Structures are given as structure tokens and as C-alpha cells.
Amino acid sequence: MTVALIILGAIVAALLAVTIYDVTQKRHAVLRNFPIVGHLRYILESFGPELRQYIVTANDAERPFSRDQRSWVYASAKVENNLSAFGTDNDLESTPGHILIRHSAWVVQEPAHAIPAPGDQPQAGVGPDYVLPPACVIGRLHGRPGAFRPSSLVNVSALSYGALGESALEALNLGARRAGCMQNTGEGGLATAHTHGADIVFQIGTGYFGCRDADGNFSMDRLLETISRAPVRMIEIKLSQGAKPGHGGILPAAKVTPDVARHRGVQPWVDSITPARHSAFHDVPSMIAFIERIAEQTGLPVGIKSAVGQMDFWDDLARAMAADRSAGPDFVTIDGGEGGTGAAPFTFADHVSLPFRTGFVQVRDVFAAHSMDRDVPFIGSARLGFPAQALVALALGCDMVNVGREAMLAIGCIQAQRCHTGKCPTGVATTNPRLTRGLVPSDKGPRLGNYIVTMRHELLELARTVGVVHPALVPADVIELVDDRAGSRPLTEVYGTDRLVGRPPERDVREIVAIMSGMPIS
Numbered sequence: 045m046t047v048a049l050i051i052l053g054a055i056v057a058a059l060l061a062v063t064i065y066d067v068t069q070k071r072h073a074v075l076r077n078f079p080i081v082g083h084l085r086y087i088l089e090s091f092g093p094e095l096r097q098y099i100v101t102a103n104d105a106e107r108p109f110s111r112d113q114r115s116w117v118y119a120s121a122k123v124e125n126n127l128s129a130f131g132t133d134n135d136l137e138s139t140p141g142h143i144l145i146r147h148s149a150w151v152v153q154e155p156a157h158a159i160p161a162p163g164d165q166p167q168a169g170v171g172p173d174y175v176l177p178p179a180c181v182i183g184r185l186h187g188r189p190g191a192f193r194p195s196s197l198v199n200v201s202a203l204s205y206g207a208l209g210e211s212a213l214e215a216l217n218l219g220a221r222r223a224g225c226m227q228n229t230g231e232g233g234l235a236t237a238h239t240h241g242a243d244i245v246f247q248i249g250t251g252y253f254g255c256r257d258a259d260g261n262f263s264m265d266r267l268l269e270t271i272s273r274a275p276v277r278m279i280e281i282k283l284s285q286g287a288k289p290g291h292g293g294i295l296p297a298a299k300v301t302p303d304v305a306r307h308r309g310v311q312p313w314v315d316s317i318t319p320a321r322h323s324a325f326h327d328v329p330s331m332i333a334f335i336e337r338i339a340e341q342t343g344l345p346v347g348i349k350s351a352v353g354q355m356d357f358w359d360d361l362a363r364a365m366a367a368d369r370s371a372g373p374d375f376v377t378i379d380g381g382e383g384g385t386g387a388a389p390f391t392f393a394d395h396v397s398l399p400f401r402t403g404f405v406q407v408r409d410v411f412a413a414h415s416m417d418r419d420v421p422f423i424g425s426a427r428l429g430f431p432a433q434a435l436v437a438l439a440l441g442c443d444m445v446n447v448g449r450e451a452m453l454a455i456g457c458i459q460a461q462r463c464h465t466g467k468c469p470t471g472v473a474t475t476n477p478r479l480t481r482g483l484v485p486s487d488k489g490p491r492l493g494n495y496i497v498t499m500r501h502e503l504l505e506l507a508r509t510v511g512v513v514h515p516a517l518v519p520a521d522v523i524e525l526v527d528d529r530a531g532s533r534p535l536t537e538v539y540g541t542d543r544l545v546g547r548p549p550e551r552d553v554r555e556i557v558a559i560m561s562g563m564p565i566s
């Protein structure tokens with residue numbers, strides 16, 4: 045009896061010690077939130093590969109992100125070994141859509157590091173930060189006072205406060221600051237978590253959260269007050285997002301904490317409704333007038349974000365911008381139907397709006413028909429947070445890419461796909477303090493930074509393999525997609541695209557080549 049009691053006591057003491065360790069350590073959100081049982085995840089993960097040889101899914105089978113893709117993000121974020129061994133496990137000849145890149149016999153070498161003088165900007169294209177600006181200058185087309193060249197062509201996509209908790213947003217902000225990239229606020233307003241030093245893209249959604257009056261209408265005064273609280277570099281008006289275009293949304297009452305409510309300008313613990321469309325404009329001319337009003341008052345570049353549906357909107361927009369080249373969006377973000385969201389009706393996520401590549405190419409072609417495609421910076425999003433996928437987007441004509449869920453993976457998301465329940469086990473997509481406690485921004489922030497830097501590094505390596513100094517210069521015919529007949533076809537053929545379509549205008553090419561060679565821009 046006594047022996048049994050001693051053993052029981054020892055077990056309880058051991059479990060207590062593990063519990064105390066789990067809830068106080070800062071590296072693993074799942075263990076902080078689920079002491080003891082959280083270890084099961086790590087145990088299963090450790091012999092997962094052996095288990096999967098016999099049952100369950102293949103390395104490339106899961107969606108939205110395959111195990112290989114997630115493992116690459118996790119390893120890059122933790123600066124662990126992100127290499128693969130023993131050769132590819134993809135079937136390179138019969139996986140339709142698989143990306144193949146034709147390398148050059150004359151690859152470009154990474155330039156030697158210059159020794160920076162005190163106060164010098166970091167040299168573009170070299171480690172450790174692999175600073176990689178886009179070829180475009182945002183806002184130059186319309187001469188905005190705040191026109192600028194972002195220092196990173198990979199930036200953090202719109203992820204709203206409310207959908208994500210304060211700790212996750214703070215981690216993203218710290219990581220974005222570390223990587224020198226921008227963080228988009230999403231449509232939930234500007235939270236305190238957005239004010240830890242990273243450059244910010246302030247998003248205006250249909251709910252005008254953070255820039256609305258008491259009746260829910262757009263308020264310029266509120267906008268000016270809000271953006272004065274952070275280093276906002278540009279403003280993005282969201283027309284729609286790929287996962288639920290034209291649907292609006294509800295942030296359930298349980299997620300509308302007093303802080304979320306304060307930053308949105310709504311009542312706490314009441315469903316926060318996002319209308320399906322804007323009330324501040326109703327057609328292309330009134331949208332352009334709205335953009336101009338905001339650009340004039342703020343001095344900042346102002347762009348739009350949209351998924352691609354009916355093409356008359358894009359035709360009207362490109363025609364209007366061609367007719368008056370002094371007005372209109374300073375950039376256009378195209379989100380693919382395969383994009384993510386905190387919560388969307390199943391049918392909208394699966395069936396409404398075109399996938400990124402198809403949609404983007406159609407929009408770019410409409411702009412080309414009005415001779416506007418080279419002037420307007422395009423940003424792409426929807427599963428582009430991997431080097432090869434991002435390179436395809438650039439070769440098709442994008443200037444920059446945004447990463448949303450990949451950024452969430454970097455700070456600990458495990459693709460449990462419970463973001464809509466408020467019960468995210470890793471504390472990323474929840475405002476419940478019991479769960480957000482698990483996510484320690486000072487630990488997870490650097491992981492986002494590491495992931496963004498790795499993305500830039502590997503994009504640069506791909507460009508150099510192709511024989512050019514910057515990914516924007518990769519011609520579309522060196523990238524091929526595997527077809528269903530044991531062959532592959534270049535992007536130029538698949539998308540009916542010019543071979544140099546991704547090539548920016550001549551002035552931008554001159555400037556980016558100078559920047560990448562460490563020369564002054566002439």
C-alpha cells in the first residue's frame with residue numbers, strides 16, 4: 045500500500061513538474077496552452093514519417109499547404125535545416141501543374157559582401173538579411189508625396205485584428221520589423237500590436253474599422269487620427285478577398301473583446317458585421333474620387349485589393365486610368381480564390397472568384413489592352429509564400445507578393461483549421477486570453493523574420509540560377525508547368541503571355557539592376 049502511494053506520489057509530482065515547465069516555457073504555444081497532453085503532438089510528430097510510410101497522406105497531398113511546404117516554413121522560421129535529402133519525392137513527369145525552372149549555364153554568383161560604413165543601408169541581395177526591394181516605386185505614377193520603394197518584395201498580407209489575436213499580430217509586427225518588410229493591418233483597424241516598429245499598410249475594408257463614424261460611415265478625421273499612430277507607408281482599400289468575395293463577414297460576439305471593439309469603433313461582445321460592399325463609393329469614377337481624396341489628405345500611395353470575378357470592373361478601371369493618368373489606385377493587389385480567411389461559407393471559399401494565376405493574367409491583359417500594365421504595380425497573394433510559386437507570380441507580371449497563412453505558419457499555426465471557432469490551439473487565430481497567452485511574441489516574432497529572409501534568399505537564388513540579378517527579371521518562358529501528357533509547357537504558352545511580360549519598364553529595370561549591384565540610381 046505504502047509502495048503504491050509512493051509511486052502514485054512520484055507520478056503526480058512528475059506530472060506537476062512537467063505542467064509547471066510546460067506553462068512557463070515560451071517556445072511552444074501548444075504546450076503553454078495544453079500542458080502534458082500537448083506532448084502527444086510532438087511525440088506523434090517525431091515518428092510521423094515512419095507512420096506515414098504505411099498509412100495516412102503523402103508529403104504533397106494536404107491542402108491548403110502540404111506537409112512539405114509547412115515543414116519548409118517551420119524549418120526556415122527556426123533557422124533549422126530546411127534542405128531535403130535523397131532527391132525529390134515528386135513525380136516530375138506526371139504531376140500536372142508542377143513548376144519546373146530552366147536554369148542557365150551561366151548562373152549569376154552572389155556578390156561579395158561590401159564592408160558597410162557606419163550608417164550605410166544594408167547591401168541589397170546579400171546575406172544575412174537578403175534585402176530584396178521590388179523593381180517598382182509605389183506612388184510614382186501619380187506623384188504622391190509619400191511615394192517609395194519598399195525594401196522587401198515579400199510582405200505580410202492583410203490579417204485582421206479580431207480574426208488574429210493581439211499576441212499573433214505583435215509577433216508579426218516584430219518579425220516584419222526584423223526582416224524590414226511591411227505588415228498589412230487587414231480590415232480590423234490598427235491595434236496596439238501594430239505599433240512595435242514595422243512599416244504598416246493600413247487596410248480600409250467595407251466596415252471602415254478604425255476610420256468610421258458612429259453610424260459606420262467612412263470618416264476622414266478618424267482615418268488621419270488612426271494612421272498617425274504608426275509608420276503607415278501606404279493605404280489599401282479592400283474591395284474583396286479571394287476566400288469570400290462579395291460576402292462581407294461576421295466577427296462573432298465572443299471574439300469582440302473590449303480592445304477589439306475599441307480599435308474597430310464598435311460595441312464589445314456584439315457581433316461585428318462587415319458589409320458586403322462599400323458605402324463610400326459605388327462605381328469606378330466614385331472609387332477613383334475616393335482614392336484621390338485619401339491620397340490628397342494623407343500624401344500616401346493608395347491602392348486596392350480585390351479577387352477577380354467579372355471583368356467589366358477591370359476594363360472600366362484600366363480605361364479610366366488610361367484616360368486620366370494622374371488619378372487612380374497606386375497599386376493593385378490581386379488575391380486568388382485559393383486565398384485564406386478567418387471564416388467563410390464553404391461554397392464561397394470553394395467556388396467564388398478565379399484562382400490567382402488565371403485571375404491575375406486576365407486583369408494584367410485588360411490593363412495591357414489599355415497600355416497601363418507596365419505602370420501600375422501589381423501585388424499577388426494566395427499560396428505564394430514559397431520561392432517557386434512566388435517566382436511564377438513575378439514572371440507573370442507581379443511586382444511583389446504578400447504572404448498571409450504562411451506568415452501564420454511561421455509564428456506557430458499548425459493548420460488545425462479551427463480559426464473560425466475562436467479555439468485556435470496555438471493562440472494565433474483567437475482573442476481568447478487563455479489561448480493567446482501561449483504565443484509569446486518575443487519568441488515567435490523572430491521566426492517570421494527568419495522565414496521572410498529565407499523567402500527572399502531563395503527567390504534570389506532562383507533568379508541567379510536563371511542567370512539574372514533580380515527575380516523581376518526572370519522571363520516567363522524559362523518557367524514551365526508539367527502537363528497531363530508527360531510533358532511541360534512554358535508559362536508563355538499556358539497563359540498566352542509574352543516571354544518578357546514579367547520584365548518591368550525600362551527605367552525600373554535600370555534602377556533595380558543598379559540597386560542589386562550596389563550602385564547609385566542614375
Ligand SMILES: Cc1cc2nc3c(=O)[nH]c(=O)nc-3n(C[C@H](O)[C@H](O)[C@H](O)COP(=O)(O)O)c2cc1C
Pocket residue numbers: 201202203204207208229230231232247282284285286349379380382383384385386425426427428429446447448449450463473
Ligand atoms: C485569419 C485570416 C484573416 C484574414 N483577414 C483579412 C483581412 O482582414 N483583409 C484582407 O484583405 N484579407 C484577409 N485575409 C486574406 C489574406 O490577406 C490573403 O489575401 C489570403 O489568405 C491569401 O494569401 P495566403 O495564401 O498567403 O494566405 C485573411 C486571411 C486569414 C487566413
Ligand code: SF4
Pocket residue numbers: 452456457458459460461462463464467468469470471472473
Ligand atoms: S486554428 Fe489552426 S489553422 Fe487556424 S490559426 Fe490556429 S492553428 Fe492555424
